[in-house]
Amino acid sequence: xxxxxxxxxxxxxxxxxxxxxxxxxxxxxxxxxxxxxxxxxxxxxxxxxxxxxxxxxxxxxxxxxxxxxxxxxxxxxxxxxxxxxxxxxxxxxxxxxxxxxxxxxxxxxxxxxxxxxxxxxxxxxxxxxxxxxxxxxxxxxxxxxxxxxxxxxxxxxxxxxxxxxxxxxxxxxxxxxxxxxxxxxxxxxxxxxxxxxxxxx
Numbered sequence: 001x002x003x004x005x006x007x008x009x010x011x012x013x014x015x016x017x018x019x020x021x022x023x024x025x026x027x028x029x030x031x032x033x034x035x036x037x038x039x040x041x042x043x044x045x046x047x048x049x050x051x052x053x054x055x056x057x058x059x060x061x062x063x064x065x066x067x068x069x070x071x072x073x074x075x076x077x078x079x080x081x082x083x084x085x086x087x088x089x090x091x092x093x094x095x096x097x098x099x100x101x102x103x104x105x106x107x108x109x110x111x112x113x114x115x116x117x118x119x120x121x122x123x124x125x126x127x128x129x130x131x132x133x134x135x136x137x138x139x140x141x142x143x144x145x146x147x148x149x150x151x152x153x154x155x156x157x158x159x160x161x162x163x164x165x166x167x168x169x170x171x172x173x174x175x176x177x178x179x180x181x182x183x184x185x186x187x188x189x190x191x192x193x194x195x196x197x198x199x200x201x
Contacts, residue, residue: 004061
């Protein structure tokens with residue numbers, strides 16, 4: 001039997017060390033710790049897939065908390081069932097010791113409680129994710145109502161720049177003349193001409 005650890009954070013600037021340290025304290029070898037820096041919205045994660053290929057019947061998968069496994073309620077339940085029933089491996093959640101499938105077979109009550117806790121925690125994890133999205137949307141909506149502009153700011157062109165560009169647009173000077181006066185490269189020049197056309201209509 002082998003024991004594996006799986007750690008996950010959502011963003012590249014978040015730290016995996018707290019989870020990895022917990023696995024080391026549990027006695028898991030470094031070579032058997034897998035980690036991803038990716039969203040928990042699904043299980044399309046490089047290191048997680050490697051781990052699943054290694055898991056065999058009788059192995060133990062250790063995670064720090066249920067939301068490190070994932071954040072989608074239905075997918076967590078399905079993945080939990082795949083690992084424990086199809087592969088035949090066990091799962092231990094360090095922050096919630098009641099979620100330890102090694103004790104499930106002891107009593108029917110133990111199995112029932114563990115399944116219920118898993119479903120409740122999976123729901124909480126997904127619900128929190130939905131709440132975060134809702135708070136972000138509310139924040140953006142309020143900011144827009146208060147006049148905050150999102151996206152790339154529009155460039156402010158000088159009077160001289162606009163004058164030369166307008167002369168080119170109305171075919172009073174050539175593109176070569178305009179680029180020479182403005183001191184811009186060809187690709188830059190045509191980009192700004194498009195922007196100015198949008199401004200002047």
